[in-house]
Amino acid sequence: MLLHLQGILTADELRAARAVLLDAQAPWIDGRSSAGDQAVARKNNEQLAQDSDACRGLQALVLAALGRDPLFFSAALPRRIFNPLFNRYTPHASHYGAHVDNAVVHSREPGQWVRTDLSCTLFLAEPHEYEGGELLVHEPQGERRFKLPAGDLLLYPGTTLHEVTPVTRGARLASFFWIESMVRGGEKRQLLFEMDMALLKLRQRGEDPALVQLTGTYHNLLRLWATP
Known part of the structure; x- marks a missing residue:
């Protein structure tokens, strides 16, 4: 099941998140630092440093927004949520090749393993702000492309083969994380x-x-x- 959830962040929350991510002092690092063995050769983006105050503040903001959204809870039935991470794609760090997310991932805070039943991408840049950068999901019946409004979230199975197409202009900003559901199947x-x-x-x-x-x-x- 792929599900587009609208307006996960309020307008004020979205402005606050973007202010942090667009700050010239934001601590962006090589995104390959969080990639698994399969993905490291395919990943070319930047990621907000997990141990930074900027990242921790945004994690709290996103988790609070998820916690109040009844549609998210109904669809995901979350047992554990991997602390949200934040990435940036630009023409200089532009894409993430086709991959399947690791089956289990380790969250630094609160120091637990999370089975990736569901993958989530929360879009934080408006579609007109960048060229390319679609989330391309490979399904048996064909490919599906997603480039959602800022503040909207795509929820999709962790078993899904997916990629981010090359960004050729502007900056694609997003949060990504995984969910271990109370209902595994x-x-x-x-x-x-x-x-x-x-x-x-x-x-x-x-x-x-x-x-x-x-x-x-x-x-x-x-x-x-x-x-x-």
Whole structure:
């Protein structure tokens, strides 16, 4: 399941994040410092230093935004979230070749391993601010390209082959991170998400005994499949 979540960041949060990332003193380093064995030869971008105050402040901002978004919770059912990282693509550090994310990654803070059931890209630059830089997702039925408005997020399976196409003008800014879900199976997560969205629509029509029963069924399935 690929899901486009709109407006994860408020306008004020987006301005604050961009001010940090666009600051001339922002601590950008070689993005290959966080790449796994498979990806290191394919990665050519810059990354905000993880041990910097700038990165820690932005991590708190993004995690707070995710925590208040009910659609994100319904789709991801997060058990653990890898602390968000931040990258920049420019014509001088322009692309990330096709790769699959590592199955497990180690988060420095709070010092834990996270299974990458879901990958996330939170766009922090507007599409008109850079040329190229699409998130290209390879699926059995073909390629899909994403270049979302600033503040929007793409959620997609961690098993997905994906890449960032070369940036030829401007700067592509984004946050990226991974989620270990309480429900490991992607098909089960999708069924629960679709059921939750259907229940939301039914609730808008008013209460009904059948609605109460279906809500109970949703939670019983979640109880059966979840590992909190």
